[in-house]
Amino acid sequence: MAVIEVKNLTKEYKVNKKGKGLGGAVKNLFLREKAIVSAVKDLSFTIEKGEIVAFIGPNGAGKSTTVKMMSGILNPTKGQVLINGKDVAKKRKEVVMDLGVVFGQRTQLNWDLRLGESFELLKRIYRIPNDRYEENLRIMNDILGINEIIDIPVRQLSLGQRMRGDLVAAMLHSPSVLFLDEPTIGLDVEGKYAIRKFIKEINRVKGTTVILTTHDLGDIQELCERLIIINNGELMEDGPLREVTERIAPFKTLVVEFYDGETVEHEKAELFYHEGNIAKYRFPKADITAAQLIEELSAKKEIKDVSIEEAGIDDIIRIAYQGGNEKI
Amino acid sequence: MNSIAAYFYVYKIRIQKSLAYHYDVYGNILMQCIIMFAAAFFWRALYAGETVVQGVEAEQMYIYTVISTAMSVFFMNDVEQRVMRSVEKGTIAVEMLKPINLYGIFFFEDLGKLTALLFQNLIPILLIGSIFIAVPKPASAMAFLLFIVSLIMAYLIHWLLAACFSMWAFVTINMTPLLQVKKHLIRLLSGSIIPLWFFPDWLASVLNCLPFVYIYQLPLDIYIGKASMENLILRLGIQAVWVVVLLVLFVVLQKIAVKKVMVQGG
DSSP states (O other), X not given: OEEEEEEEEEEEEEEEEOOSHHHHHHHHHHOOEEEEEEEEEEEEEEEETTOEEXXXXXXXXXXXXXXXXXXXXXXXXXXXXXXXXXXXXXXXXXXXXXXXXXXXXXXXXXXXXXHHXXXXXXXXXXXXXXXXXXXXXXXXXXXXXXXXXXXXXXGGSOHHHHHHHHHHHXXXXXXXXXXXXXXXXXXXXXXXXXXXXXXXXXXXXXXXXXXXXXXXXXXXXXXOSEEEEEETTEEEEEEEHHHHHXXXXXXXXXXXXXXXXXXXXXXXXXXXXEETTEXXXXXXXXXXXXXXXXHHHHHXXXXXXXXXXXXXXXXXXXXXXXXXXXXX | OOOHHHHHHHHHHHHHHHHHOOHHHHHHHHHHHHHHHHHHHHHHHHTTTOSEETTEEXXXXXXXXXXXXXXXXXXXXXXXXXXXXXXXXXXXXXXXXXXXXXXXXXXXXXXXXXXXXXXXIIHHHHHHXXXXXXXXXXXXXXXXXXXHHHHXXXXXXXXXXXXXXXXXXXXXXXXHHHHHXXXXXXXXXXXXXXXXXXXXXXXXXXXXXXXXXXXXXXXXXXXXXXXXXXXXXXXXXHHHHHHHHHHHHHHHXXXXXXXXXXXXXX
């Protein structure tokens, strides 16, 4: 059953058009021209129970706006989001009991309280029964080691510790859907590792559906079975990581080491990197095989060593962020 | 929805936190006492040679000063700063997403702070005032009872005004200067320092139409026994009406604010 259904989701903002210079500023005082900016245009997709889905896209692409609308923080201009069959904008009060939300750059923990006190308050706000609260805390302590920092005031926590606290806070009431907006932003390697482990474990143990936005390649590689790429407020790609790779980056890279700094060209491969004796060729899988390319290159010039690289997640991101129309 | 447990927890924890901070408490006692002494000397100078001015004895005026200073402890809310901080940090939308009324949380935080302040500020101020200025005896036992009733309503009026005012945070970026203006206007227009009977008649009648006089002036009048019982009961009624009016205004503004956040994003 689909946990989340997004139908024709659209968000438009009215912004004041600003005139340029002094004349424009004076004019603005009396006459305000409104312009309509679409942040999200007609998005539709569904997410099944237990999926981990990553939203990627450049800054300002509409990822966060989409997640905000999905989690009920923002009302859509058109369209709707259903979570467990309930319209988020209309039945907000019911839906929030089943949602966990973490915004990486903004903590929801109360600055003045100790971490444990923040949890106690949430327990009362969400009316979590004692045994479930204890059990959730125990599970999350096993994954994140939260007990070490439970008595520290939130204002004194490091970013990584605070992020761990925020994750626990979002999961205390056992929501079936967890929204994470850039959960690993600014964290060190260990912090990122802890967060990813948490997401995987919570998904495995509790079957929580996780939706996250990220710019971190590691997050996507380690966590996501499914990728949704958004650019200019539109859905560009939606599918498993492998399929998306095949679709938008159907090429490989051949790294060649020559005996000297001279290189040779090939009509079916693009020479995109050259330094010292090393040259890198990007070639479409459909047009030519790696073996053929090596053979034809070595016919032109003697080769010392070769290696082949698959198109990686960074290629996908690069192409997708450029609008997907880059030629290879 | 039953949110009592959450509210009570917020109340309890706020008392604990407030009791842990000492320095701003001493600072406030000092500041309030300076105002209290200045006012007391002012009245002494004004009453030089006179026993009764505008139907009020000098002794009553000293009591007025001490109680007015003590009452200021009730009007030290944080609700505006809390909302401002949340809007600034951009967490207001997520906080509103929680299944509880955010302003309910703020109200109980303020009540918690007040409870701590009763011990930390109110008692020291009353002691200092009693020793150096005048022992603040109420006009009668009945007056004291009515004073308590009126003080509770005064607290609600002041808090609701602050809560309504806090919604400005959704519109303006920095409202700290506005808050300062509001704070001093209330002190001036509510009779906390200079009672209304010393104001020109026209100004006094204007002020009587505003809610501010029901914050300080009315409870103080009751305490020192100024004006007849009928007059006081009538004004208590008006005070109650103000509580209701501001409550309605608050509910309406809150709806508008939530809608604005939901449409424009937090």
